[in-house]
């Protein structure tokens with residue numbers, strides 16, 4: 099409840115309470131650790147709402163526009179409150195104990211688990227991702243300073259000798275359990291990401307807010323295909339943020355910061371992955387995608403890059419991004435043409451080159467064409483000497 103209240107803020111939380119009081123939570127069901135339900139909007143249309151109180155805080159989703167702009171909405175609050183009002187109290191520990199017993203113990207079994215759940219990329223995620231999952235009594239400073247360079251899987255597959263590197267059996271088991279919790283959550287994000295991907299493939303492409311961006315969309319789709327060969331999609335809870343820099347033109351995509359239930363957890367230490375995109379480079383067919391997780395790689399192909407591309411593709415059709423999309427279209431497709439025209443005006447006084455042998459009957463002259471179509475080409479024309487003097491308009495040499 100406190101978690102829901104913190105995530106929603108007082109205003110949305112109150113609206114959620116009203117929503118529940120108006121009996122707008124039509125139905126809900128609990129599957130695994132998720133809560134799914136239908137909550138009626140003010141027009142009586144059911145909204146699909148998903149909610150899960152992970153150990154890392156709250157994961158939630160709703161179809162309404164408030165959710166997409168704020169990452170939370172009253173429908174989520176209403177569903178959560180409806181569930182909290184009816185939940186039998188001993189349900190959760192039982193489910194957790196069951197999953198605990200099934201944890202693979204040998205390096206080989208861990209490997210198989212990662213493969214089966216399509217989360218092998220966890221081998222490259224820093225152990226510090228588990229920090230928000232550790233109880234407040236845990237000595238987190240050690241994880242940050244000494245173990246932060248290790249992957250999260252090091253705790254599980256034996257590559258880190260827990261008994262020698264972490265003091266106290268309680269601390270060891272807390273760290274081990276937190277790493278598994280993170281993997282469980284990541285596996286679920288992947289599961290939902292794959293579902294979402296299939297769903298999206300079935301639906302027609304939504305229209306762009308700015309039709310000029312069609313070439314950019316095609317480039318993003320092409321990049322997505324390239325990265326998809328190496329990485330799995332994940333459905334993140336909450337929205338990624340896109341930062342737009344004009345000079346040099348860059349798009350920076352950061353994954354949402356996870357909400358945490360407890361106060362005072364060192365979330366500041368959790369590395370946020372940032373993906374940088376150079377749209378001009380990508381449009382010109384050069385490498386233009388980088389991620390903090392693999393700074394040395396020329397072209398990112400990690401899970402973060404894939405999520406970033408999905409975020410950018412979605413934003414092309416999002417009404418709330420219309421202004422930014424229009425500016426991007428200007429910078430990508432209008433401004434270069436304008437600069438080119440400016441440069442041409444400067445040299446307009448200078449005649450275009452022509453190649454002519456003295457007294458010859460013809461010459462080759464070049465004309466700049468296709469400016470209106472923003473596809474400028476220098477075209478060669480064969481011109482013949484006229485009897486009256488000067489040269490004919492000429493015919494295009496192919």
Ligand SMILES: [Zn+2]
Nearest residue numbers: 160162171173
């Ligand atoms: Zn909603």
Ligand SMILES: [Zn+2]
Nearest residue numbers: 389391400402
């Ligand atoms: Zn990455």
